[in-house]
Amino acid sequence: MKTKKSRSKKGAQSAARIARRVLRARSKTAKIPPMLFEGDEPGLPATGPGDHYALVPTPSAGPSIRDEVRELPAAYGTEKLMLVARDPHWLYAHWDLTQDQQRRYNALSADRHLVVRVRPGTIAAHPFTEVHVHPESRSWFIHVEGAGIRYGAELGYYAANRQWATVATSASAATPPDTVSRDQTQRFATIPMEVPLPQLSGPVEETRVAHLPPLDAAQERALDEVIKTHLRWQEDASSAGITDMIRGLVGWDIDLPPSALPLPFDSQIESLFSPLGGERPRPEDFWLNVNAELVLYGATESDASLTIGGWPIRLQPDGTFSFRFALPDGDHEVAVSAMSAEGDLRQARLKFSRRTEYSGEVGAAPQNSSLKAPDAGL
Amino acid sequence: MPGYLSLVLHAHLPFVRHPEHERFLEETWLFEAITEAYIPLLQLLERWRRDSLDTRLTLTLTPTLCSMLLDPLLQARYERHLNELIDLAGKEIQRTSLNQPFHALALFYQERFTVARDAYLGCGRDLVGAFRQFQDLGQLEILTSAATHALLPLLADHQPSLRAQILVARDHYRTCFGREPRGLWLPECAYAESLDGVLQAANIRWVITDTHGILHAEPQPRYATFAPLFTPRGIAAFGRDAESARQVWSRHQGYPGDPRYRDFYRDIGFDLDFDYVKPYLSAPGQRGFTGIKYHCITGRSADKQVYDRPAALQAAEEHADQFLAARNAQILSLAGVLDRPPLLVAPYDAELFGHWWYEGPEFLDFVVRKACGDQQNLTLITPAEYLQRHPTNQVATPSASSWGEGGYWRVWLNEKNEWIYPHLRVAQERMTELARRFSCGAVVSPVGTDPSSPRSLQERALRQAARELLLAQASDWPFILRSGTSPDYARKRVKDHLLRFTTLYDQLTATRVDEQWLGNIEGMDNIFPAVDYRYWA
Numbered sequence: 001m002k003t004k005k006s007r008s009k010k011g012a013q014s015a016a017r018i019a020r021r022v023l024r025a026r027s028k029t030a031k032i033p034p035m036l037f038e039g040d041e042p043g044l045p046a047t048g049p050g051d052h053y054a055l056v057p058t059p060s061a062g063p064s065i066r067d068e069v070r071e072l073p074a075a076y077g078t079e080k081l082m083l084v085a086r087d088p089h090w091l092y093a094h095w096d097l098t099q100d101q102q103r104r105y106n107a108l109s110a111d112r113h114l115v116v117r118v119r120p121g122t123i124a125a126h127p128f129t130e131v132h133v134h135p136e137s138r139s140w141f142i143h144v145e146g147a148g149i150r151y152g153a154e155l156g157y158y159a160a161n162r163q164w165a166t167v168a169t170s171a172s173a174a175t176p177p178d179t180v181s182r183d184q185t186q187r188f189a190t191i192p193m194e195v196p197l198p199q200l201s202g203p204v205e206e207t208r209v210a211h212l213p214p215l216d217a218a219q220e221r222a223l224d225e226v227i228k229t230h231l232r233w234q235e236d237a238s239s240a241g242i243t244d245m246i247r248g249l250v251g252w253d254i255d256l257p258p259s260a261l262p263l264p265f266d267s268q269i270e271s272l273f274s275p276l277g278g279e280r281p282r283p284e285d286f287w288l289n290v291n292a293e294l295v296l297y298g299a300t301e302s303d304a305s306l307t308i309g310g311w312p313i314r315l316q317p318d319g320t321f322s323f324r325f326a327l328p329d330g331d332h333e334v335a336v337s338a339m340s341a342e343g344d345l346r347q348a349r350l351k352f353s354r355r356t357e358y359s360g361e362v363g364a365a366p367q368n369s370s371l372k373a374p375d376a377g378l
Numbered sequence: 379m380p381g382y383l384s385l386v387l388h389a390h391l392p393f394v395r396h397p398e399h400e401r402f403l404e405e406t407w408l409f410e411a412i413t414e415a416y417i418p419l420l421q422l423l424e425r426w427r428r429d430s431l432d433t434r435l436t437l438t439l440t441p442t443l444c445s446m447l448l449d450p451l452l453q454a455r456y457e458r459h460l461n462e463l464i465d466l467a468g469k470e471i472q473r474t475s476l477n478q479p480f481h482a483l484a485l486f487y488q489e490r491f492t493v494a495r496d497a498y499l500g501c502g503r504d505l506v507g508a509f510r511q512f513q514d515l516g517q518l519e520i521l522t523s524a525a526t527h528a529l530l531p532l533l534a535d536h537q538p539s540l541r542a543q544i545l546v547a548r549d550h551y552r553t554c555f556g557r558e559p560r561g562l563w564l565p566e567c568a569y570a571e572s573l574d575g576v577l578q579a580a581n582i583r584w585v586i587t588d589t590h591g592i593l594h595a596e597p598q599p600r601y602a603t604f605a606p607l608f609t610p611r612g613i614a615a616f617g618r619d620a621e622s623a624r625q626v627w628s629r630h631q632g633y634p635g636d637p638r639y640r641d642f643y644r645d646i647g648f649d650l651d652f653d654y655v656k657p658y659l660s661a662p663g664q665r666g667f668t669g670i671k672y673h674c675i676t677g678r679s680a681d682k683q684v685y686d687r688p689a690a691l692q693a694a695e696e697h698a699d700q701f702l703a704a705r706n707a708q709i710l711s712l713a714g715v716l717d718r719p720p721l722l723v724a725p726y727d728a729e730l731f732g733h734w735w736y737e738g739p740e741f742l743d744f745v746v747r748k749a750c751g752d753q754q755n756l757t758l759i760t761p762a763e764y765l766q767r768h769p770t771n772q773v774a775t776p777s778a779s780s781w782g783e784g785g786y787w788r789v790w791l792n793e794k795n796e797w798i799y800p801h802l803r804v805a806q807e808r809m810t811e812l813a814r815r816f817s818c819g820a821v822v823s824p825v826g827t828d829p830s831s832p833r834s835l836q837e838r839a840l841r842q843a844a845r846e847l848l849l850a851q852a853s854d855w856p857f858i859l860r861s862g863t864s865p866d867y868a869r870k871r872v873k874d875h876l877l878r879f880t881t882l883y884d885q886l887t888a889t890r891v892d893e894q895w896l897g898n899i900e901g902m903d904n905i906f907p908a909v910d911y912r913y914w915a
Contacts, residue, residue: 070877071873072801072873072876072877075800076800076804078804082799082800082803084532084787084791084799085778086786086787086788086791087784087785087786087787087788088786090788092791092796094796094799094800096800096803096804138800139796139800141792141793148777171535174778176570176594176777176778176779176786177594177596177777178594179594180593180594180598181594181595181596181597181598182598183596183597183598184597184598185597186597186600186772187597187772187773187774188770188771188772188773189608189612189770189771189773190769190770191608191612191614191769191771192769193560193583193762193765193766193769196581197577197578197579197581197582197583197611197612197613198578198579198581200578200611200612221715316793
């Protein structure tokens with residue numbers, strides 16, 4: 001029978017084992033896992049919204065105001081932890097530590113780096129996710145499971161005795177929901193335009209309207225159509241920009257000057273992509289939506305050139321990379337190749353297989369439509 | 379009357395003004411938008427007015443755009459730009475004199491540019507005033523937006539900053555348009571619940587969110603996006619209609635990609651001899667766009683046919699017919715099932731019509747005229763008018779959302795631009811510190827002086843600190859950094875404004891204000907002359 005003591009000791013040992021395995025897996029020099037970014041790597045051509053700012057490089061002018069030669073400080077040293085919910089499944093954490101402050105904490109840490117704990121709800125809540133961050137990082141993008149959930153974060157480290165020490169605690173941040181609400185109550189209010197809003201103290205008063213019957217089947221269907229249009233639109237749209245469309249799908253071999261396109265501010269094309277959540281939940285039916293993604297990540301020499309599936313991928317300044325794929329059912333193979341500046345080649349061919357067996361009706365959780373399967377070609 | 383269509387145009391450019399250079403490339407964003415989008419829009423409004431059409435268009439003119447349109451330096455530079463264009467068109471007429479159909483097109487361009495110049499001078503170079511007249515006539519509803527188009531949810535946890543972005547915009551709107559703004563265009567349609575309190579306090583009556591902002595509202599919306607919601611604080615939130623947007627913007631089927639339309643890229647700035655076009659280029663020594671283009675999209679290959687204007691106008695009319703037929707069909711099918719007339723809200727960037735899509739204004743003209751001519755199923759309406767007709771609406775909280783890629787804040791907060799926010803955080807708190815510290819002693823203006831003019835060097839510095847912070851908060855910079863076009867310019871802008879702010883903060887709290895240096899940056903970053911720094915307190 002496992003005693004409480006032995007279980008907790010085992011737990012601590014296993015956490016340490018996992019941490020060490022994670023560290024070893026990255027590189028020979030035991031680098032901390034690189035930041036996993038939302039698919040910001042160019043899976044699609046780098047034109048698009050914001051082309052309207054694309055112009056020939058600005059002729060550089062000498063600084064006419066003396067402060068222009070200064071740089072912004074790397075940090076302010078407030079030791080505050082900022083937490084922002086960026087979208088339904090990503091948080092952004094930033095900690096304001098100077099280099100000295102960071103070195104000091106790293107030195108106190110048994111792992112030689114800091115750790116961010118993220119938990120839904122209050123600071124005392126369990127369970128939490130732990131993210132081990134790079135010793136020089138001051139920020140991290142953190143993936144979380146729960147959309148429409150309020151999260152809190154803590155920055156800290158494990159001291160030599162595996163005791164947790166807190167450096168900073170963040171205010172909470174709520175991820176937006178990514179589905180239609182299950183709450184179908186309906187409240188109405190009457191607010192004439194002539195009444196200034198500040199005169200309303202507090203939330204609007206409910207208007208007693210004649211009870212509106214629940215939508216009938218035809219109405220439900222019509223509204224479902226709207227949602228389906230969106231999901232179709234989501235597939236049709238892409239984050240490629242207006243430039244593609246206006247070019248009339250011109251071939252890419254046209255010799256156009258790079259970034260030479262003065263276009264007006266146009267966020268419109270991005271607006272094509274309006275991701276929706278799952279289907280409207282029918283109150284009587286239980287439901288489950290599921291999906292899978294694949295994240296490839298690693299590191300190489302920072303001056304090497306890297307391809308994934310034959311497509312060149314930009315490395316981070318420290319030589320790390322990550323790339324997300326959709327992972328539908330089937331067998332998938334993807335080659336990762338790195339070539340050094342001198343021409344040495346290293347390659348890895350990763351093979352994956354997904355097979356899903358369903359019991360009952362299971363939907364596909366919506367997925368960022370710019371993700372492609374590993375062998376679909378980028 | 380089965381249903382409504384609300385056409386909303388959003389005109390915005392970031393504040394770009396560089397008096398320290400004789401010419402500055404990024405200023406041409408403004409000049410091109412004026413020539414190809416804003417003046418044509420004014421001309422449409424004038425023709426609709428003349429023809430007594432009840433058009434009900436909604437238009438955002440952001441505070442930074444209005445500031446540039448009213449700035450004398452930029453007005454003069456625009457006039458110079460137009461004169462050069464007319465000059466260039468004159469040379470083109472000569473160059474193509476034996477070469478039809480290019481010659482006809484060169485004549486066409488010269489006429490267009492001359493008409494634009496007449497229109498510009500005719501309204502006293504005051505395009506803001508020109509749009510204002512149409513609002514005063516009841517033909518147009520003009521919205522404001524955040525002061526420097528900041529992505530509001532990302533600064534909402536510092537409520538004073540949120541308040542400042544909204545109230546500075548409201549003040550500026552009052553000055554430009556002589557009335558209170560009723561609607562506010564949320565930059566990037568980015569909404570979060572944390573905006574509600576400030577919107578209510580500013581008496582902003584309505585905003586637009588992206589479709590999923592309404593569909594994911596809490597509780598569920600009864601009418602999907604076909605009716606607005608009231609947030610718990612009474613602001614009406616209208617959801618963008620998916621279908622209307624898709625028809626224009628779909629990558630595969632969108633109208634602007636039609637082969638008959640003018641090709642954006644075949645500009646003489648790239649096609650003709652360098653020395654010939656050199657005097658007319660915006661960036662010395664580098665090819666760029668002039669606005670004179672002779673080819674139509676034609677198809678996928680590089681082989682472009684000559685632009686056939688009548689055929690292009692024909693395409694615009696066909697697309698207008700299709701667009702309206704689809705809206706009618708949508709309304710009819712929805713009206714049959716919903717227990718109130720459905721509303722379709724169709725917002726677009728104003729610059730789409732004319733700059734990106736050269737025939738866009740003509741398309742709009744056809745749509746509006748045909749819609750006015752056939753009022754059976756579909757009525758054009760502004761969101762404010764809808765609220766007047768339908769003051770009873772469902773109460774729900776829209777979900778945090780934007781119309782940016784991904785549907786939330788990814789475009790503005792990612793590996794390429796996240797470095798900005800920690801600096802903004804500190805600057806925002808410092809601005810609040812300044813505002814509180816220097817607001818304590820109430821300064822009474824002496825009798826007879828203009829209450830909006832600063833009474834001291836200190837107040838000038840405080841106002842300038844507010845301006846620098848506002849300019850640093852613009853969502854345009856992280857957007858550009860993300861999209862990778864002109865990133866150096868965007869990076870420099872953020873850096874310059876933050877450094878200037880920090881310098882002012884240091885001078886106000888630790889050392890003393892350097893009047894000469896202050897005068898320099900006041901002359902450059904001269905947006906919002908009467909900015910009230912106490913909004914940050």
